[in-house]
Amino acid sequence: FVDDPVLLEKLSKVRGGSSAFLEGAPLGIVIMGNEETANVWVEDAAAAAMSAQLAATALELGSCWIQIRLRDHSPEESAEEYVKKILNIPEPYRVDCIIAVGYPAEEKAPYSKEELPWDKIHENGF
Numbered sequence: 001f002v003d004d005p006v007l008l009e010k011l012s013k014v015r016g017g018s019s020a021f022l023e024g025a026p027l028g029i030v031i032m033g034n035e036e037t038a039n040v041w042v043e044d045a046a047a048a049a050m051s052a053q054l055a056a057t058a059l060e061l062g063s064c065w066i067q068i069r070l071r072d073h074s075p076e077e078s079a080e081e082y083v084k085k086i087l088n089i090p091e092p093y094r095v096d097c098i099i100a101v102g103y104p105a106e107e108k109a110p111y112s113k114e115e116l117p118w119d120k121i122h123e124n125g126f
Contacts, residue, residue, distance in 0.1 A: 002028040002087070010086050011098060014079050019066045022100045029099040030083065036092040042069070045096035052099045062104030068095045 002008055003026060012023035022028055031049045033041025049065060056063040073082035080095045089095065 002030060007086065011083065014068065014073055014082050014098075015066060015071060019098070021064065021105075022066065022098065024105075025100040025102040027101040029101060030087065030089075031096045031099060032089065032093045033096060034092055035094050041094060042096060045094075049097050049099055052101075056099075056101050061101055064100045066098040066100060068097050 002011065008025060008028055009023045011028055012020050014022075029049075029052050031045045031052070033045045035041050038044055053063045053065070068079045068083055071079040073079045083089070083095045083098070084093075
Protein backbone atom coordinates (compact mmCIF):
# COMPACT_ATOMS: atom_id res chain seq x y z
CA PHE A 1 0.00 0.00 0.00
CA VAL A 2 1.16 3.53 -0.72
CA ASP A 3 -0.48 6.39 1.16
CA ASP A 4 2.45 8.81 1.30
CA PRO A 5 1.41 11.87 -0.79
CA VAL A 6 4.99 12.43 -1.98
CA LEU A 7 5.26 8.86 -3.29
CA LEU A 8 1.77 8.99 -4.82
CA GLU A 9 2.77 12.19 -6.65
CA LYS A 10 5.85 10.46 -8.07
CA LEU A 11 3.86 7.36 -9.02
CA SER A 12 1.27 9.56 -10.74
CA LYS A 13 3.88 10.30 -13.41
CA VAL A 14 4.45 6.64 -14.32
CA ARG A 15 2.12 6.66 -17.34
CA GLY A 16 1.42 10.33 -18.03
CA GLY A 17 -2.28 11.11 -18.38
CA SER A 18 -3.21 7.48 -17.73
CA SER A 19 -1.95 7.72 -14.15
CA ALA A 20 -2.16 11.45 -13.31
CA PHE A 21 -5.21 10.99 -11.05
CA LEU A 22 -3.08 8.94 -8.65
CA GLU A 23 -1.63 12.22 -7.35
CA GLY A 24 -4.95 13.15 -5.75
CA ALA A 25 -5.84 9.66 -4.56
CA PRO A 26 -5.48 8.85 -0.87
CA LEU A 27 -4.27 5.31 -1.60
CA GLY A 28 -2.47 3.32 -4.27
CA ILE A 29 -2.32 -0.46 -4.06
CA VAL A 30 0.73 -1.77 -5.92
CA ILE A 31 -0.07 -5.28 -7.14
CA MET A 32 3.02 -7.46 -7.48
CA GLY A 33 4.06 -11.05 -7.93
CA ASN A 34 7.18 -13.15 -7.47
CA GLU A 35 8.03 -14.79 -10.77
CA GLU A 36 10.46 -17.20 -9.08
CA THR A 37 7.83 -18.77 -6.85
CA ALA A 38 4.75 -18.57 -9.07
CA ASN A 39 4.66 -19.27 -12.79
CA VAL A 40 1.13 -17.84 -12.86
CA TRP A 41 2.01 -14.61 -11.05
CA VAL A 42 0.31 -12.50 -13.74
CA GLU A 43 -2.98 -14.33 -13.24
CA ASP A 44 -2.59 -14.19 -9.45
CA ALA A 45 -1.92 -10.45 -9.64
CA ALA A 46 -4.97 -9.87 -11.85
CA ALA A 47 -7.18 -11.75 -9.39
CA ALA A 48 -5.74 -9.74 -6.48
CA ALA A 49 -6.31 -6.47 -8.35
CA MET A 50 -9.92 -7.30 -9.15
CA SER A 51 -10.50 -8.37 -5.54
CA ALA A 52 -9.11 -5.02 -4.36
CA GLN A 53 -11.44 -3.18 -6.74
CA LEU A 54 -14.45 -5.19 -5.58
CA ALA A 55 -13.53 -4.51 -1.94
CA ALA A 56 -13.26 -0.78 -2.68
CA THR A 57 -16.69 -0.81 -4.32
CA ALA A 58 -18.16 -2.64 -1.31
CA LEU A 59 -16.83 0.21 0.85
CA GLU A 60 -18.46 2.74 -1.50
CA LEU A 61 -15.06 3.90 -2.76
CA GLY A 62 -13.94 4.35 -6.33
CA SER A 63 -10.97 2.58 -7.87
CA CYS A 64 -9.08 2.60 -11.13
CA TRP A 65 -6.58 0.13 -12.59
CA ILE A 66 -3.28 1.59 -13.85
CA GLN A 67 -1.54 -0.98 -16.05
CA ILE A 68 2.21 -1.16 -15.34
CA ARG A 69 3.41 -4.50 -16.75
CA LEU A 70 4.45 -4.26 -20.40
CA ARG A 71 3.96 -0.49 -20.50
CA ASP A 72 6.48 2.34 -20.88
CA HIS A 73 7.22 5.24 -18.59
CA SER A 74 9.50 6.79 -21.20
CA PRO A 75 11.37 5.62 -24.31
CA GLU A 76 14.29 4.72 -22.03
CA GLU A 77 12.48 3.18 -19.06
CA SER A 78 9.59 0.79 -18.56
CA ALA A 79 6.74 1.69 -16.23
CA GLU A 80 7.72 -1.30 -14.10
CA GLU A 81 11.33 -0.11 -13.76
CA TYR A 82 10.08 3.35 -12.78
CA VAL A 83 7.79 2.01 -10.03
CA LYS A 84 10.42 -0.41 -8.72
CA LYS A 85 12.95 2.41 -8.49
CA ILE A 86 10.60 4.74 -6.58
CA LEU A 87 9.46 2.07 -4.11
CA ASN A 88 12.78 0.17 -3.84
CA ILE A 89 11.17 -3.09 -4.95
CA PRO A 90 13.80 -5.85 -5.20
CA GLU A 91 14.12 -8.69 -7.67
CA PRO A 92 12.44 -11.14 -8.26
CA TYR A 93 9.24 -9.14 -7.62
CA ARG A 94 7.32 -7.93 -10.66
CA VAL A 95 4.80 -5.10 -10.76
CA ASP A 96 1.56 -5.81 -12.60
CA CYS A 97 -0.55 -2.73 -11.87
CA ILE A 98 -1.48 -0.05 -9.38
CA ILE A 99 -5.04 0.27 -8.12
CA ALA A 100 -5.87 3.87 -7.20
CA VAL A 101 -8.49 4.04 -4.45
CA GLY A 102 -10.48 7.03 -3.26
CA TYR A 103 -13.70 8.96 -3.60
CA PRO A 104 -14.60 9.37 -7.29
CA ALA A 105 -14.35 12.87 -8.75
CA GLU A 106 -17.25 12.03 -11.07
CA GLU A 107 -20.07 9.52 -11.24
CA LYS A 108 -20.35 7.76 -14.60
CA ALA A 109 -23.61 6.31 -15.80
CA PRO A 110 -23.56 2.58 -16.56
CA TYR A 111 -23.95 1.34 -20.13
CA SER A 112 -27.47 0.43 -21.19
CA LYS A 113 -28.14 -3.13 -22.37
CA GLU A 114 -28.41 -1.82 -25.93
CA GLU A 115 -24.90 -0.35 -25.74
CA LEU A 116 -23.22 -3.58 -24.63
CA PRO A 117 -21.11 -5.40 -27.26
CA TRP A 118 -23.29 -8.50 -27.50
CA ASP A 119 -21.36 -9.68 -30.57
CA LYS A 120 -18.45 -10.48 -28.24
CA ILE A 121 -20.49 -12.98 -26.22
CA HIS A 122 -20.73 -16.56 -27.45
CA GLU A 123 -22.69 -19.42 -25.94
CA ASN A 124 -21.68 -23.10 -26.14
CA GLY A 125 -18.88 -22.35 -28.58
CA PHE A 126 -17.48 -19.55 -30.66
